[in-house]
Amino acid sequence: MKTGTQIKLPEESKLLRILIFLCTMVAIVTLLREEEWPSIVTILVLPATCLGFIVSWIRRNKNNWWLKLIISFVMLIAMVDFFKNLFMTPYDPRIPIANLLLWLQVLHSFDLPAKKDLNYSLLVSFVLIVLAAVLSVDVSYLALFLIYIFLATITLLYNNYLDEIRKCALQQEKYGLQQEKGSLQQEKINLQQDFILLKLLVRYNLKICCIILVCSFILFISFPRVEGFRIRQLPFSMRFNFPFKKETRIVNPGYPMTQGNSMNWTRKGQLWGAFNPNSYFGFTPYLDLSYRGNLSDKIVMRVKTTMPNYYRGMAFDTYNGQGWGMSLEKVEWISSITPPIQVPLESTIMPGEEIIQTFYIKEELPNIIFAAYQPTQVYFPTDSIAQDRYFGLRSPFPLQDGIVYSVVSSVPKENIRLLRKFVSQDYPHEIKEEYLSLPPIPYRVKKLAIDLTKSYNTPLDKVNAVDVYLKNNYPYDLNIPPFPENRDSVDEFLFETRRGYCEHFASAMAVLLREAGIPARIVTGFTNGTYNPFTSYYEIKGTDAHAWVEVYFSGAGWIPFDPTPGYSAMPNAGNRQDRWIAGKTIEYFWDRFLGFFPQHLRIQFPSISFLTNKTLQLIIVILIVLTVIILWKQVLQKQKDKILKFLRNVFKKEKTFHEKIFNLTNAKAVSLFQILCKHLAALGYPRPEAATPYEYIETLPNHLPINEIKLLTQDYVAARFGAKELSSDSYEAGKRLITSLQVKITSKKTPHKIVQD
């Protein structure tokens, strides 16, 4: 039989129920929105939760044993479904967990008789919001999160209010006290009064919420993002309808001419049609250097990675004077029934670092699987993918909005010292044949290549020399005139226009290196994009499409180099994610602000990339903290008297330095003895380093107050080594001795007058 305390009293406050219901609904909507669940689930979950809250209100006074039984049964089904889903997606447990919690919330909403149950419901809604945060890939989550926080804090406020008035009422009941009518405790809680109260709480909560959000934002940007254990999450799409036919060629939806066209890239001119700002022309079988135009800055994909990197798409090995092509577009299919698909690696002796990337495709892209070089495992929503001979990966179909895939890559740690050891220019025959061949090149290009590299012995030094030359002498410019027909593009770039964009820089470097006898090829893909500190995703826009160079080092394999000004020479070096994100956050907001202006106007605004500097970030954090302190100055000033009073109390007692600092019982004796030694030293009798206190006083002359000194020394030794406390009399005697010695020191310093008779 239940005792009185065990019986849960039904919660009668409608407002509390309504507030918790709203919190729950917002949490569910946020999760469903982030999860992009099938519509049937969306249709079911929301009305089921509404129904649950209504049922639990109506039946709050009932036992509801049959309802509990049904809930338990359905919960078992949900658990079975959870384990089934978990088994199906072992690499990403977020969705099964979200599914389970969602059903837990729905089922729990049918049985909320007491306040405790309602609080549990609020807690589950918070967990749903957390799950939605984990699944969220963009900043739109913030809007729903703010609504949730506002509702949740109002609920907590109201909950606190209910607790307080109930506590008062309980005491009144216990002691039989009477309070005057009109006091809150006397008022019967009804919905109408609740709404009047709600208005007051809303006003109050607005202030509180603002403080909370400001505090959380300051903490958010001040807290270093130290790396944890790097738990592997490898999500990939499961619900995608794949086309039946596997594509083996490059298919770029932005350039429809690529579809069904033969690889006759030797044709000159703009082979793939007019420039498409929504699609990068570098993701075609032929990289035409005569294309001109600005790419759109729409986000094409988001990447979650353990380390930012360049995401390689394609490689080109053959230069024809106007563009780059692939000598052989043959691909090999790699299959695996269960994920992941293992990708064969290029042989290298360079130490590699494992990085995990997850790609969330937002715009239609070619059938290229972008990944940091070199990918080792691919979690892709198909059981087979293709690999070309340049170790580029192909999807069986063009990538579409909503596709998610993960790649584990082994990125070579580009240690310059190690690379410098690869001095051999004895390359394999096939490498030489393929990556050193060039069409007839103007003499001045050849001469330039020789001039730049002749004074260097190692391939790395030669590569660096070319890189430095290009970066120092050629500005980046997207708006250059078209090259004249039948002229070598690299020659035009190097000697005529003397400006260009990434493809021109990369082409120039590759050609110059090949001329210098170093194998090189052009690679296209995406740079690491902009870091979004809220989602921790790198947002890759169309403008982040990029071309760079891969240089072959005998023994080390292909190493990427980027000659475009403004980019690091070695894209993989020093790319580790920065722990301090204050600068990045400001940069992100600046970027969003610039997004409101047309592309040609954005150039007018200064760049704030310098903010990512660590020292500057630290200064930013300090400035933010100082601002907060200044804002609180008023409060601090008001508290000044109290603080001073507190400090006075602390220092009220005449404590010695040792007492204050170390809280020692023998502090007084130690302090006195130290002052004694100091004074004796001042009188010309310093304590020898190796002398014990007794040995020291034996050496003192008789004109000093030896007896008093001996007594103080005895007290010191007793206190210091015998843990005996110094008596107040001894302390006073010691102080007198110190004072007398002080007088002697002063008189010694004062020059005596010589009186002559």
Place this chain on the structure above:
Amino acid sequence: MFRIEAYVLFVMGSFLLLTALNIQVGWLFFIVFTLFAILGINFFYPLIILNNINIKRTVNDAYENEDVTISITLENFSKSKKHFIAVTDFFPSTITIETPKQVRMFFLEIPAKGSITRTYKEKAARRGQYTFQPLIIESSAPFGLMRCSKKYMLPSLMTIYPAPLSLISLNSSQPLTGYADSLFFRRSQGATDDFCGLRSYSPGDNLRFVHWRTSAKTQTLMIKEFRLPVSTTMTIFLDVSSNEHEGEGKDSSLELGIKIATSIIKDSLKNGREVQLIANDGFPPLKATSLWSLLSRLAVIPHLESYERLGSHGKKISYGKKVSCYKKVNPNGHSSIFDLIQSVVNQKMDLLHFVLILPINETRPVRSNVTLLLQLLSRLQERRIKVEIVAVLSESFVKPYHLCNPQEQDKNVLNTLTSRICWVTRNEQGVFLA
């Protein structure tokens, strides 16, 4: 003081922070810091709320069994509103052993530079002077995750006056002006111009007032007597520490005696007489015309429970046992009421009439009040002082045999000097004249 919910949120926040560091999700960091901000605000906000606040307590004195009204005023000195403040007041227990009653009040909002007053009422169960314990002001703003409290030492003293009885009406409470009936005159040794007669010598009389001529005629020493102005002050002797008191709490004979004294005081003051209250509780006599000061004097008389209880063999006994058959010993060893009366009478020559309120318990075998009373009356008879006795009887309201059936020598005393003995008792039906 953090509540369990705060610990749950802290643990949850720490767990989420670890998760966020491991999976590097930006929003998760934001949620974690929002959670920590909520906790932080809950930590600091109550401290801010309780700052710049003042509290006042006003207590109205009341009679026993009436309602005491206590007002609590919260003043906000800051420029911003204060929210979620709870005040706990400890109403002093009017029953000795019980713990103080807690009165909790909740203030949802206090306007900036404003104040709010709340009142509560409590029945004053028993007379006495009570000190309020420190008042506790708490805030759990805004979300109730942390509670901060402050103690306010407010000097609030509450006096519960003894309730008067309407049954008692004595002749002595009537006004006396100038010289009254000869019965009330005091023939004393004080020399005035108003010679009024002679009487035979009593031991202790001053030989200076011997009327030698008459003495020679009558062959006995005769003493001159003079008219003296009779004091109009109503003097009340109240026996508070006698062993004769019995009963417990509000039903004790002491409380009954105090109520009777209250009635007499009220009645006397109503008739324009000054009142002097003398009790044998160690405090000096109080002469006043203010009702409240006299009632306050009565209110502070210690309750019977505060006396040490000794068994009939002098052994201490503990609380909780039925004590009506045990002695209650005055801890301070104050003099008995009879000694006090004697000394006052010796000092005050003009005291010709007073009221004596004392318990009478015939069941006491040794030196009971009756014996002592008769001795006193005998002495006062010689001084021609009139005493009105209010005898507070035990619950059994058996009139003492010795007083109701006095011996021959006592009959004289009772008949001549005492105008009246008023027997008051209490039983389940209430207080009445026996």
